[in-house]
Amino acid sequence: MAEMVELPGRLAILPFRNKVLLPGSIVRIRCTSPTSVKLVEQELWQREEKGLIGVLPVHDAGAESSASTSPSGATNDSRDHGSNNSASPTESHKQDGKNQHDLINWHKRGVAARALHLSRGVEKPSGRVTYSVILEGLCRFSVQELSARGTYYVARISRLDLSQIEMGQAEQDPDLQALSRHFKATAMELISVLEQKQKTVGRTKVLLETVPVHRLADIFVASFELSFEEQLSMLDAVDLKARLSKATELVDRHLQSIRVAEKITQKVEGQLSKSQKEFLLRQQMRAIKEELGDNDDDEDDVAALERKMQSAGMPPNVWKHAQRELRRLRKMQPQQPGYSSSRVYLELLADLPWQKVSEERELDLRAAKKRLDSDHYGLTKVKQRIIEYIAVRKLKPDARGPILCFVGPPGVGKTSLASSIAAALDRKFIRISLGGVKDEADIRGHRRTYIGSMPGRLIEGLKRVGVSNPVMLLDEIDKTGSDARGDPAAALLEVLDPEQNKTFNDHYLNVPFDLSKVIFVATANRAQPIPPALLDRMEVIELPGYTPEEKTRIATRHLVPRVLDQHGLNPEYLQISEDVVALIIRRYTREAGIRNLERNLAALARAAAVRVAEQQNSVPLSKDVQPLAASLLEESQLADGAEVEMEVIPMGVNKQELSTAFRSPPIFAVDEAMLEKVLGPPRFDDTEAAERVATPGVSVGLVWTTFGGEVQFVEATTMVGKGELHLTGQLGDVIKESAQIALTWVRARAADLMLSATSGLNLLEGRDIHVHFPAGAVPKDGPSAGVTLVTSLVSLFSQRRVRSDTAMTGEMTLRGLVLPVGGIKDKILAAHRYGIKRVILPEKNVKDLVEVPPAVLAGMELLLAKRVEDVLDNAFEEGCPWRQHSRL
Numbered sequence: 001m002a003e004m005v006e007l008p009g010r011l012a013i014l015p016f017r018n019k020v021l022l023p024g025s026i027v028r029i030r031c032t033s034p035t036s037v038k039l040v041e042q043e044l045w046q047r048e049e050k051g052l053i054g055v056l057p058v059h060d061a062g063a064e065s066s067a068s069t070s071p072s073g074a075t076n077d078s079r080d081h082g083s084n085n086s087a088s089p090t091e092s093h094k095q096d097g098k099n100q101h102d103l104i105n106w107h108k109r110g111v112a113a114r115a116l117h118l119s120r121g122v123e124k125p126s127g128r129v130t131y132s133v134i135l136e137g138l139c140r141f142s143v144q145e146l147s148a149r150g151t152y153y154v155a156r157i158s159r160l161d162l163s164q165i166e167m168g169q170a171e172q173d174p175d176l177q178a179l180s181r182h183f184k185a186t187a188m189e190l191i192s193v194l195e196q197k198q199k200t201v202g203r204t205k206v207l208l209e210t211v212p213v214h215r216l217a218d219i220f221v222a223s224f225e226l227s228f229e230e231q232l233s234m235l236d237a238v239d240l241k242a243r244l245s246k247a248t249e250l251v252d253r254h255l256q257s258i259r260v261a262e263k264i265t266q267k268v269e270g271q272l273s274k275s276q277k278e279f280l281l282r283q284q285m286r287a288i289k290e291e292l293g294d295n296d297d298d299e300d301d302v303a304a305l306e307r308k309m310q311s312a313g314m315p316p317n318v319w320k321h322a323q324r325e326l327r328r329l330r331k332m333q334p335q336q337p338g339y340s341s342s343r344v345y346l347e348l349l350a351d352l353p354w355q356k357v358s359e360e361r362e363l364d365l366r367a368a369k370k371r372l373d374s375d376h377y378g379l380t381k382v383k384q385r386i387i388e389y390i391a392v393r394k395l396k397p398d399a400r401g402p403i404l405c406f407v408g409p410p411g412v413g414k415t416s417l418a419s420s421i422a423a424a425l426d427r428k429f430i431r432i433s434l435g436g437v438k439d440e441a442d443i444r445g446h447r448r449t450y451i452g453s454m455p456g457r458l459i460e461g462l463k464r465v466g467v468s469n470p471v472m473l474l475d476e477i478d479k480t481g482s483d484a485r486g487d488p489a490a491a492l493l494e495v496l497d498p499e500q501n502k503t504f505n506d507h508y509l510n511v512p513f514d515l516s517k518v519i520f521v522a523t524a525n526r527a528q529p530i531p532p533a534l535l536d537r538m539e540v541i542e543l544p545g546y547t548p549e550e551k552t553r554i555a556t557r558h559l560v561p562r563v564l565d566q567h568g569l570n571p572e573y574l575q576i577s578e579d580v581v582a583l584i585i586r587r588y589t590r591e592a593g594i595r596n597l598e599r600n601l602a603a604l605a606r607a608a609a610v611r612v613a614e615q616q617n618s619v620p621l622s623k624d625v626q627p628l629a630a631s632l633l634e635e636s637q638l639a640d641g642a643e644v645e646m647e648v649i650p651m652g653v654n655k656q657e658l659s660t661a662f663r664s665p666p667i668f669a670v671d672e673a674m675l676e677k678v679l680g681p682p683r684f685d686d687t688e689a690a691e692r693v694a695t696p697g698v699s700v701g702l703v704w705t706t707f708g709g710e711v712q713f714v715e716a717t718t719m720v721g722k723g724e725l726h727l728t729g730q731l732g733d734v735i736k737e738s739a740q741i742a743l744t745w746v747r748a749r750a751a752d753l754m755l756s757a758t759s760g761l762n763l764l765e766g767r768d769i770h771v772h773f774p775a776g777a778v779p780k781d782g783p784s785a786g787v788t789l790v791t792s793l794v795s796l797f798s799q800r801r802v803r804s805d806t807a808m809t810g811e812m813t814l815r816g817l818v819l820p821v822g823g824i825k826d827k828i829l830a831a832h833r834y835g836i837k838r839v840i841l842p843e844k845n846v847k848d849l850v851e852v853p854p855a856v857l858a859g860m861e862l863l864l865a866k867r868v869e870d871v872l873d874n875a876f877e878e879g880c881p882w883r884q885h886s887r888l
């Protein structure tokens, strides 16, 4: 530490530009300008004893200066001055030569300094000499006079700091003592604050105890970053009290600024440190993995997943949730349990179409109608309703239109109509099958706490389709059931409710998903099993079965071309005429829809494909020309090299005629024989009814099943027993009850009907009766079999045969009232399919007949019954068995 030094009267002056050297502080400077190099060389380097120089601050008035700055920031530039370079310290000094424009303001006071270390260097290749000097400030002086010594200045100076004796006296001043205590306390505070950050402050603490307080003030202040003005004011504080209060003020300010900075960093650290920590940890993890040779692409994978998630357009709350999950994933090892489930979950979040929609273009009703017409034959009313639906959407795109529910037997085009709606609206189409869904989790997903949990079918479907506004078909909505695992219908209620489906909650997803943009369409075979609350949300559109004529037209216009196309054929290879189609319908199908018909056509196409492929193997066919040549050769049996006759084409034959004239006959034209070969012997014929009712006890009923209207042959027989009723077939409860009622009704009227007398069977004595529905494989229920059961029992007991051309439908109670039954149209269509010409039906159902196609009605005799007796009147070949009885 600098002790009290004797100052010479003159000191060579090294100017410090905008910088102050305070007593007690140490700086390193580099001298490169010729002036300063000269000064250092002469005043310090070449002296044997340690020399002193004066450091004088200068503030330049000119903005530009040619001064070179040492690394420490001190200006080491001495300037070349002219011959009259003595300058009064206060006067602004004009430079001569090229630096004349520079104005230098010399400060009045400076600090004497000694070199603690000197080193000389020679710059290559210029050979310029430079010095690096470590200077220690010793004590203040004031400049009396400034004069030139060669290229640098020297100043006549007078010492400003007190001598040791003066200092001793001044220290007795109580004010100064108080000030120095205050300063020390503040300095101590600063040290203890710094102590928490740096270990080196220990040394400063020692200083505090050993160095006189007036020097301490300089040392402390010198270590802060202060403005030039503040440094100057400290330099100018010659008076001890002024110096201490200035220093106390500066130390205190520094302390405060450290505290504020600390507070801010604490706050910022709170935010930053988490991510920084994560970053660091991740770096470390990567390094560890690399060491272990375990550095698969997993990290990249997760990064890719994050990018995918970022571009998924999740709403903010979902995004937050996803990020939380991603952070969890990052902390896990791929081998860790839970990693893959977490990953699969995040993949789902990233894949879901949160924002993605298929652009809906301006709806064109005419194009939509054209599309529906080209996809489907007939169904005029249904298509009209769909067009209305689309029209409303066109006028009010965000309208919460009704949810259409197509109800009808299988294969009548419910699914394909829904997909046509999607095409007409230019939206994507997704089909969600609900058949057999008994678990609510199928709709809503399982919570992720379950092992193997999955999202529900809806969310899964949306992921597959990739847009949030598809047409979603809820297929077979009538086939959902409920059991202990919850009620899927309840979940569907939420899905179909526009109020609730904005925030649909899938248990697996665990964040709400907006389903409001989805257009739902449902299908069902029957409306009856659909829970009323669900049915209430939908508009039921019934699709009845097709008549054979309609089926023929659908087949020739739609199915045959499609089937040919699917098998890589064209009409030149396979021809299926309308007659053949009609034959297939009559002999090989008995359905309300056209599924089996399509299947049979596909079988024919497959057989044709084999033939064509075989022929192509033997003769390379290339479309139009080759088959012609090939068939000509085959037909005329011309041997190789034989002459080929020339055919003269008559003039005036146009292009069209020419091409027809040259078209080859189809390779595979289906005829009756071909049908049997490919499809086997006919499965149905019109004689079935006649054969079945040949024995008494069999009647022909019309029932409604999930497959549409059906003809059912009810068989009854009797045997010795206890008067019990046995029922077989796959029957529902209602039909069992109907059978019981029918039997009771017949027993009650046994005497009137004179059944015992006519048949010799004593019903009243009690015999077991067995009733069977042979087509029992078709699950059926419903109350419409009552009169059929009665007829079959009366036939059994009276041993009379029912008419084979007559089918019946109608329910009855114990009192014998005939109740109206539904599905008349489908039932009549079924009768038509079976070639049945007479139908007995409850009189009240007459209004339903308007729906039956006139072509079907035309060939049918319809008998309207008011009572069960009316049915019996018309069911038997030889008339009613009780006619002779007086009471009837």
Ligand SMILES: Nc1ncnc2c1ncn2[C@@H]1O[C@H](COP(=O)(O)OP(=O)(O)OP(=O)(O)O)[C@@H](O)[C@H]1O
Pocket (backbone or CB within 6 Å): 375, 376, 377, 378, 379, 408, 409, 410, 411, 412, 413, 414, 415, 416, 417, 475, 523, 525, 554, 558, 559, 593, 594, 595, 598
């Ligand atoms: N009117 C029609 N015009 C043209 N093709 C039709 C018509 N009706 C049905 N089809 C065709 O019949 C086939 C079966 O139809 P679809 O699958 O839509 O029946 P579905 O009623 O949905 O049956 P399911 O209840 O079993 O799902 C489809 O290939 C469909 O294109």
